[in-house]
Each structure stands twice: as structure tokens, then as C-alpha cells.
Amino acid sequence: MKVPVFVYGALRQGASNAWRMERASFVGKATGAGTLVKVDWYPGLVLGGDALVQGEVYQVDEQTLRELDEFEGIGVEDTRNDEYRRVEATVRLDDGTLLSCQIYEWQLGVEAYEVVANGDWLTVAASR
Incomplete structure (x- = not known):
């Protein structure tokens, strides 16, 4: 069974970890409501x-979802396990379709981080 996942940072096409989505099926570009922050070389979405x-939205298989969970520090015992949680939220595809997706949400708030005002991590990554 495949699950839709919304990615907004290093997993997007052209970003540093896009290769992790190689087995996934690209659905389309999308937007989600929230605040994007620059944590370090990677972002967080509240x-x-x-x-x-x-x-972007991808359909991922169960193995890829487990690998993404590990990459995001979910379900593993390490120092990252409080940074993200995987939740379900609705995003809007570029064609206007609303779609319920899995999203990795940042858990440490926005106060201590620089907000990415335009909501596009690729513009931050490109400027480094």
C-alpha cells in the first residue's frame, strides 16, 4: 500500500537528500499551511x-516510509527523536486538489529559528 507524503525541504527535487525519494512516485507540487524555519542545513515546518x-507530494511504499521515519529521527533512540513527528495534514496540489498527506512536523517551535518568509526551502538551500 502506498501513502502520500508531503516533503518541503531536503527531500525535494534538486535538494541534498532528494535521492531518498527515488523509489517514490511524484504526485505533484503542493502547498501546506504553516511556518517554515531554518534549523541548520535543513528546515522545520510548524x-x-x-x-x-x-x-512536493510523493506516493511512498511502506519500506520508504520506514526509511523516511528513520531519516527524520522518528522511532529511533537518538538525540533527534524530539525534533519531528509524522502527522496527517491536508495540502493543496497545484491543480487545486486537496489531499491528506503524511508530513514531518517540527516540534521545537519557531522562536529560536529564522523564519523562511517565502515558505520555499529551495531558495535558502540555493543561497548557501
Whole structure:
């Protein structure tokens, strides 16, 4: 069974970890409501609000989802396990379709981080 996943940072096409999505099927570009922050070389997304975050939706198999969980530090015992949680949220595909997806949500708030005002991590990654 495949699951839709919204990615907004290093997993997007052209980003540093896009190779992790090689077995996934690209559905399309999308936006989700939330605040995007620059954590380090990677972003975090706090869901909610009126701002839009740019991303992509992929259909992933169970193995890829497990690998993504490990990459994001979910379900493993390490120092990252409090950074993200995988939740279900609705995004809007570029064609206007609303789609419920799995999203890796940042858990450490926005106060201590630089907000990416335009909601597009690729513009930050390209400027480094």
C-alpha cells in the first residue's frame, strides 16, 4: 500500500537528500499551511496559520516510509527523536486538489529559528 507524503525541504527535487525519494512516485507540487524555519542545513515546518509552505507530494511504499521515519529521527533512540513527528495534514496540489498527506512536523517551535518568509526551502538551500 502506498501513502502520500508531503516533503518541503531536503527531500525535494534538486535538494541534498532528494535521492531518498527515488523509489517514490511524484504526485505533484503542493502547498501546506504553516511556518517554515531554518534549523541548520535543513528546515522545520510548524503546521497551521495562514502562511504557505512550498513542497512536493510523493506516493511512498511502506519500506520508504520506514526509511523516511528513520531519516527524520522518528522511532529511533537518538538525540533527534524530539525534533519531528509524522502527522496527517491536508495540502493543496497545484491543480487545486486537496489531499491528506503524511508530513514531518517540527516540534521545537519557531522562536529560536529564522523564519523562511517565502515558505520555499529551495531558495535558502540555493543561497548557501
